[in-house]
Amino acid sequence: MPGKQLSVVVTRRLPEAVETRMTELFNVTLREGDKPLTRTELAEAMQGADVLVPTITDPIDAALLAQAGDKLKLIANFGAGIDHIDVATARQRGILVSNTPGVVTEDTADMTMALILSVSRRIPEGLALMQAGNWEGWAPTAMLGGRIGGRRLGILGMGRIGQAVARRAKAFGMQIHYHNRKRLRPEIEDELEATYWESLDQMVARIDVLSINCPHTPSTFHLMNARRLKLLKPSAVIVNTSRGEVIDENALTRMLRAGEIAGAGLDVYQRGGEINPRLRELPNCVLLPHMGSATHECRMEMGEKVIINIKTFDDGHRPPDLVVPGML
Incomplete structure (x- = not known):
């Protein structure tokens, strides 16, 4: 979508360097606190954004995807696991899903x-x-x-x-x-x-x-x-x-x-x-409190993958970490 900055909504706080780089590249809405969005807030975010950057704490099912706006074209997940996203329904609605494999x-x-x-x-x-x-x-x-x-x-x-x-x-x-x-x-x-x-x-x-x-x-x-x-x-x-x-x-x-x-x-x-x-x-x-991938290095690499997926999509190409239903 060259010519204008993508509207990107991030659902959780990410490493500062990642948030800063996103702000330089896109029109980003960041989180002030670090609590998961409510279902209503998630629906609102999906109605106004070109790209949503969720995490495992954001269950995105078919009912929620039905409320997504026509603008939403990419869900760039911050994390490798995508079982919290109904990928098949997203694809049916013309919404791509990417993740961050390998770095964890x-x-x-x-x-x-x-x-x-x-x-x-x-x-x-x-x-x-x-x-x-x-x-x-x-x-x-x-x-x-x-x-x-x-x-x-x-x-x-x-x-x-x-x-x-x-x-x-x-x-x-x-x-x-x-x-x-x-x-x-x-x-x-x-x-x-x-x-x-x-x-x-x-x-x-x-x-x-x-x-x-x-x-x-x-x-x-x-x-x-x-x-x-x-x-x-x-x-x-x-x-x-x-x-x-x-x-x-x-x-x-x-x-x-x-x-x-x-x-x-x-x-x-x-x-x-x-x-x-x-x-x-x-x-x-x-x-343990789900800290298997909780290292500074991993979170930075996850953020870099998210940015590359969004930027590649913005440039009109297939995100490198695109998830397709047949992979599941």
């Missing part, structure tokens, strides 16, 4: 390993003991956890992040197993020394640590349901840095409470920011 890979994989170590070695319990001033000194049987070297890691979802987790886990001496919609190419399997399981049930029954690294789609909702969770060994640990909806959280909570699963490390939750209070009470459950 390394940081999310780091956090996955941090959670595996935190749960296996009981790091939060040790921290709480020290902060409460209750430590009475070293003892041979105190705060015993489990060694991760030699353990079998099962990765559910072997995309960019799953492979990055595999590389890290291999360096820690873990044995890599995985289940994926498609088997990896032989050279990647060889590099990762990874064993492919066509049957998720068979893999789950044999591993010591399960890492969830698949996106949330209709086919992955509650993929780890009560029946499948019961296949895990009682000594197993489950870690999720992907999407909370992949696990039946109520079933997981019951099994953790009953000691049927040894521990869990969660960075994402089935109901977004609404955390099951029973999960918070469990000493064998490490909970």
Whole structure:
């Protein structure tokens, strides 16, 4: 749309450098505070903008898209996950959707390993003991956890992040197993020394640590349901840095409470920011506030991708990170 600046609405506060660059390039409406827009505010933003820059905290469904103005032609999502956007309906209405893939890979994989170590070695319990001033000194049987070297890691979802987790886990001496919609190419399997399981049930029954690294789609909702969770060994640990909806959280909570699963490390939750209070009470459950990709570097790179997607669109070309329904 050469000749006039695009009208761009940003739904959350972004890094200052990103906001400044956007202001230089486009006619941008930025957020003053940092609370998510209400549904009404989101609808208003979509009625007046050429481009909307939402985040995972902005559920954009078919009903909301029906209220979008004729101007809205691009939803440039700040984030890789797009399960909060009805992409198919957007495309039907002539609205393109882009995202920011790739830049969250390394940081999310780091956090996955941090959670595996935190749960296996009981790091939060040790921290709480020290902060409460209750430590009475070293003892041979105190705060015993489990060694991760030699353990079998099962990765559910072997995309960019799953492979990055595999590389890290291999360096820690873990044995890599995985289940994926498609088997990896032989050279990647060889590099990762990874064993492919066509049957998720068979893999789950044999591993010591399960890492969830698949996106949330209709086919992955509650993929780890009560029946499948019961296949895990009682000594197993489950870690999720992907999407909370992949696990039946109520079933997981019951099994953790009953000691049927040894521990869990969660960075994402089935109901977004609404955390099951029973999960918070469990000493064998490490909970983080969706901070898997929360590094300065990642947020800047996400912002740069958003700007490139908008600028490319403004120049009359296809955004490089265009999401099409067939990808989902």
